[in-house]
Amino acid sequence: MNTSSMPLAPATGEQRATLLFQLCIGVYFLGGFLNSLVGLLVPRLRMIEGLNHTRSLLVQFAFHSSYLLFAVPITVLVVKFGYMRSIAAGLVVIALGCGLLAASLGSLGYMTVLLALLAIAGGVTFLQIAANIVVPVVEPARRAVSRLTLLQGFNSLGTVLASLAGSALLLGTGRQRFGDLADHIRVVLPFLAVALVALVLAAAFICQRDLLRASSAPRRVPLSGIVGVLSNRRLLAGGGAMFAYVGAEVTIGTLLVEYLAMPDILDVSPVAAGQLVGLYWTGALVGRLVGARYLTRYGAPTMLLGCAIAAVALVAIAIGLQGLLAATALLAVGLCNAIMYPTIFALSLPDDHSTATYASMLLCMVVVGGAIIPLLTGVVADAVGLTMSFILPGACYIIIAAFAWWRRRTWDL
Template identity: 95%
Template sequence: MPLAPATGEQRATLLFQLCIGVYFLGGFLNSLVGLLVPRLRMIEGLNHTRSLLVQFAFHSSYLLFAVPITVLVVKFGYMRSIAAGLVVIALGCGLLAASLGSLGYMTVLLALLAVAGGVTFLQIAANIVVPVVEPARRAVSRLTLLQGFNSLGTVLASLAGSTLLLGTGRQRSGALADHIRVVLPFLAVALVALVLAAAFISRRDLLPASSTPRRVPLPGIVAVLSNRRLLAGGGAMFAYVGAEVTIGTLLVEYLAMPDILDVSPVAAGQLVGLYWTGALIGRLVGARYLTRYGATTMLLGCAMVAVGLVAVAIGLQGPVAAAALLAVGLCNAIMYPTIFALSLPDDHSTATYASMLLCMVVVGGAIIPLLTGVVADAAGLRMSFMLPGVCYIVIAAFARWRHRTWGL
């Protein structure tokens, strides 16, 4: 007897479950890329600016590829685009594994650009499939919960990746063994990405035909992209990604400083797991409280607390300063899904183009860390955290503005 067609609620639930794997993989991969920076800085001996080019290469692809990928998403649909992005990630991770072995620094940057091209597919398509099949208020909560699984991936990658990527400099067991330890996590990501791609292709019927992105004439696209809500949200998203990536990337070196915790790179890398654990806990708890207290109120409160914690990390020393900077992860917890949902236009049929802009401004994760690295080389690592602090002020301003215009 043939199975009855899935209801809209069942399709939404199954699609949400598939997206869990995508978000987990994205968090795992993002954390691995972040650990490449302290490896290049503390083990390979590069300065802040040059080592932070890793994040520049990874996040600049969002700006470079967002427009052509949006065209592909509109043409082929969300599910096929997610599958394509996962395949590109797998290929990019394979190239990255090869380049980390013997192909040199510039090839590493090119491989990261390729990996991030696949991630751009996911940023544009995967972030939309949940809001278009869920009621508006539940969409914020479910996006936050998905970000919780993203954080779980970053936590596990911090714990495992710090040993594999940062331990090779002190535990010399032969060039081949070192190479295997470094490339193993990226090869694992490639394998999981291919499995997920097959799952999305086989279940592409989960998204109803009515949710297919529609082509919008050029004047309509201009109107969508000039929406005040979207532009303000784009500025907040630029600031958020820049701040989170900067702090998560520089935490290893910060915690290893003699006047902070004076620990080894491996130990510092494992402690960074607490930063992502804070984001994990905050997202799982925040998904529940967002509907109770309102998205804009939660966003404003988290941004202002983050400003205070960054100030403590700059002004104090020892465990208190370390704990303050690690606690910023808890404040980051609800920011991405909340800013994303607060920025989208009311017309979901044009959401792909809005998502394109919000994906492009993720280039903040390329620009803010690089600028912070320049400041760190000139004025010291501690003072460079002033730049992420300013980013959180920008987010607070957006939350206050949206509260006045939306009342949530």
């Protein structure tokens, strides 16, 4: 019996699929907004705490390591309680974590900040496992890729808006000092806003919890389901590509502020650099909105391969050159990232939807790349300099290109 799929009621399946998509828009937007805020914490902590790259990038390590730590127990809860309740639970955990983070940024210290980020990321893990599966389960495979890409567009919109607003709030405006009351209010404001929106979305998912009706099968996680996904070559290869993608995107997005502010690049203030990072996420936004159309025309593997190769070239330019051209090249990597997450996710899923929850669990666990790759890049940056450290995310895009090349041979055009 199928213990993981949660089919739509047959009478109004199309309308319910549309409403599910609309609800997921809020989740993806909030996730992007929160991810960008966390990235801006890194340069802030470097400025006010005097941390080196390695220690400041522990922020991303704490935020993304939870995907590995919590994926299995959260998958058990998703199977037991269903997608809708699990998404609502994740949103509540995010709200509580944001409250703790707001308190810790005031006076509770750096370690409490890391613990708060771990709690927030635990809530995000619920969303990664449950929300990412909703669309592939209720949509045909080819349409699911397009829908996921469109949802990622709203995720990028959140990152763009957070970069523009958050850079002024978290990095200062030049009129206030770091650590005074006005600075504290500005820093906690965006996280309290995220907490409020998360609670509103949680209430919406609880009210609409019957959109996906749980199956009558026993609510348990069979060992055979986990073993099955671990033996699937497509899923394992896609997991490696996802690890590389998240690691590269998080690393570049986090270090861009410092890179753009370097004297031999643009020599701008941290606030201006933080606002320019919005262009990085804007590229992802535009690419996802446009890419949703072209994915069905040219095929997902071909689009993924082209974007990965372009990203390798742009990172090489950012490493080898200086000034405006180098800055533009690294910002343009955001455009290449646009279709990668939803495309890798869809290309990695097994054909058997009964294993969808377990496949999503594995793909969620490999998001730990967003913890490991930035930390390794920080170690390299402290040793040989920030610019040369971008070799690591460049290598990640080579891994993605290899996965796309392999999937082209088996993709049903």
